[in-house]
Amino acid sequence: MKYLRIGHPGEEVPAVLHENRYYDLSDATRDIDGAFLGRGGISTTAGFPEIDIAGRRIAPPIAKPSAIVCIGMNYAAHCAESGAEPPAEPVVFYKHPNTIVGPNDNVEIPRASTRTDWEVELGVVFKQRASYLESEEAALECIAGFLVANDLSEREFQIERSGGQFSKGKACPTFTPLGPHLITPDEIEDVQALRMWSKVNGEIRQDSNSKDMIFSVARIIHHMSQFMAFDAGDLLLTGTPEGVALSGRFPYLEAGDVVSVGIEGLGSTRNTALDAK
Incomplete structure (x- = not known):
């Protein structure tokens, strides 16, 4: 479905x-x-x-969740372009649920921002409570479906002004476009082999595959369930591949830019960036 x-x-x-x-x-x-x-x-x-x-x-294809849990630095090539070593355990941060917007809604470049970036991500939505799971197989049984997300990020807020964690640069209004659909797991042959891409004004930025994940979807859910509980309707974002502006290869977003992200079998978003009022 x-x-x-x-x-x-x-x-x-x-x-x-x-x-x-x-x-x-x-x-x-x-x-x-x-x-x-x-x-x-x-x-x-x-x-x-x-x-x-x-x-x-x-x-957005889901109602506002109680939590958005995000995994950082989860693609090997993205770690390399960011100048970071691959993590030994999943890196975790949170986004405010009120950052969610629809797949074609406008997004806002925050006031005083010069480094607003894009990140195509595979999103996972839960159908039941996931806590102290015994196996990765049990983790997969908790999934209601998958969706496309753009984990928009303000890199100065995230890195230089973070105070030691990412959320300050991740939780600005409109920073989580989702959609267009929530796809049930039976429609996805292999969630660890999906092409993922992003474009700015029609020009390709990211072009990768979920097989480049350091920690698989099942492993993330199983691991995180030892530290927290996911509830039905919660959203997990599983990291982004290489090709972001942080790499230094591309300019950051400006007002008027159109940023699109997509995942094979899940659809795509297309959002116009505007300056926040």
Whole structure:
């Protein structure tokens, strides 16, 4: 299944895309949230009304989660371009859930920013509580689906002004575009072999594959469950591959730039950058 949400902020309608047709899920759930995902979602579109989404806003594919947990420095080539040694254990930081916007919404370059960067990331959404998991196989059983994310980052805030951790440069408003869909695991053949890319104004920046991850999705979830509990509906971002502006190979984002990120089988986002007011 490909779950999505349609409508203006605060007026989103839960929906599903199946065999090139869109269906309204309002009779099954108020939203694409932890409660709905915890019940297993839907197994059939029979009985749900078709809807026409032409001209309507595509919203973030999940309702606001209780937490966004992020993994840093999780691609070998990205570590190399950043001048960092690959970590021995997953590097963790958090983003505020209110940073989430839709796949085509505008994003804001923060006030006083000169180093706003892009990061295509594979996002994981949970369908059940994940705590003290016994194995990586058990970790995979906790996954409701996967989505595309852009972990936008302000590098000065993140590095020079961080105080020792990343979140100050990661939690600016609009810094987590998601979507367009939440894809259930049965539709993904191998989550560790997905092409990932980003573009700025149509020019390729990142072009890599999830197989370059240092820590796999299953390993991250299993490892992190020993230190914290994920709840149904929570979002995990699993790191970005090489090709960001931090590498020094590309300019940082400016107002008017259009930044797109995509993952094979999951779709893509396309967001115009504007100066924050």
